Amino acid sequence: MYYIGVDLGGTSIKVGLITDKGDIINKVSGPTEVEKGAEGIINSITYLVKKVIEEVNIPIELIKAVGVGIPGVSNNHGLVYFASNLFWKNIPLGELLEEKLKLRVFIDNDATVAAVAEFFKGVTRGTNNSIFLTIGTGLGGGLIINKKVYSGSHGIGTEMGHIVIGENFYDCSCGKNGCWETYVSATAMIKYCGKLLKEGNESILNSLINGDTSSLNAKLIFDCAAKGDEVASLAVDRMKKYLAIGLGNLINIFDPEIIAIGGGVSGAGSFLLRNLKDEVGKYIYVKGMNVTEIALAKLGNDAGIIGSGMYAKMKLEE
Ligand SMILES: [Zn+2]
Structure with missing residues (x-):
């Protein structure tokens, strides 16, 4: 069939x-x-x-x-x-x-x-409970619970990007303030970098974009952070901090075996995962139970x- x-x-x-x-x-x-x-x-x-x-x-x-x-x-x-x-x-x-x-x-x-x-077919194969996150322009996610896809009672399912985790300096496209995707997404990094540049912070980004913050993109920010640029590093670190907070929250609710991260921003690969598990550990309620695997999604x-x-x-x- x-x-x-x-x-x-x-x-x-x-x-x-x-x-x-x-x-x-x-x-x-x-x-x-x-x-x-x-x-x-x-x-x-x-x-x-x-x-x-x-x-x-x-x-x-x-x-x-x-x-x-x-x-x-x-x-x-x-x-x-x-x-x-x-x-x-x-x-x-x-x-x-x-x-x-x-x-x-x-x-x-x-x-x-x-x-x-x-x-x-991918990295969560063979597990019972897993979470998939896709970090791109926005932040989306899906849940597998007891080997079944979880769509919610009404089929609306999981809108993880719109759980509120703080007060942010700009509003989400959904109209709320503080949605997780306004901290963790390509858009979030671009907005934060743009804010730092407009505040007059020195950065190699300034010359790369000729002062036009609308031409910032996630790859450029990751590349500059890898070269040690302070503004770019602050934007990446901020995203990773809130990624860890959100992941900690999800682990506290679902206790999954594995969380897979995909989407455009996951192209930053090892750079994104570096120290992430330790950072997530800070937000897990049951200390010593930082056992959820965090891996990059496999399928393109x-x-x-x-x-x-x-x-x-x-x-x-x-
Ligand atoms: Zn939202």
Whole structure:
């Protein structure tokens, strides 16, 4: 039996035909034409799903379900409450796709399906309880509890980036102040660096960006921190401090075996993980129980399609 995984992103739609072990048989992709609205995007998904099946001549009866990872928030009936990159609000994606495809469709947040991908094929494989965090422009996360994906009571699941952990100098895109992602994300580092530069602090960043703080990016900040630049180092250290606080909080709630960190910022690799576990230890309630492994996520580009396909399998078996 097979599953279809759909990775719906702000710029591209990737669709994979997946075995029940999470191996990719075939994959296709196309652009996300946001300007065509929900209907246009849903038509593209439908076209790509049919194409990925037809290209390898697999009878549709062998497809058990379709999973879709979305850049937004949905409920367990496949209603997408919002997906800001797509300019979607209250789109009944699950219902519309089921009508067109005549297949069961399961939808969740892209970070949650990536957690599922890591569980089947990546670094959290073989564990019972794990947390996946993706640090990029924002901060997202997914949970596996007792080998099952946790979507919450209403399917809204886990919005870890929006737990409030302090009072910050700028507001979150969600409207609140102090969200974890305003401390831990590429955006957070850029904003903090920009603040320090505007306050007149000396930094090699000044000449690299010609005084234009809008051209700061996370990689540049990590590179300058590695060279010992003070402003860049302060921004990285601040992010790592709050990463440790948040991870400590999650460990205190969930006691997971492992936390996997993925997303663009995790490209900083060993630099990000250096001393992180010791720092996290400061925030763990049960002293001496700093046993949760913290590792970089393993899967790159295919995490979305593997994860959404396997998400559909998990949901079908619930
Ligand atoms: Zn927020």
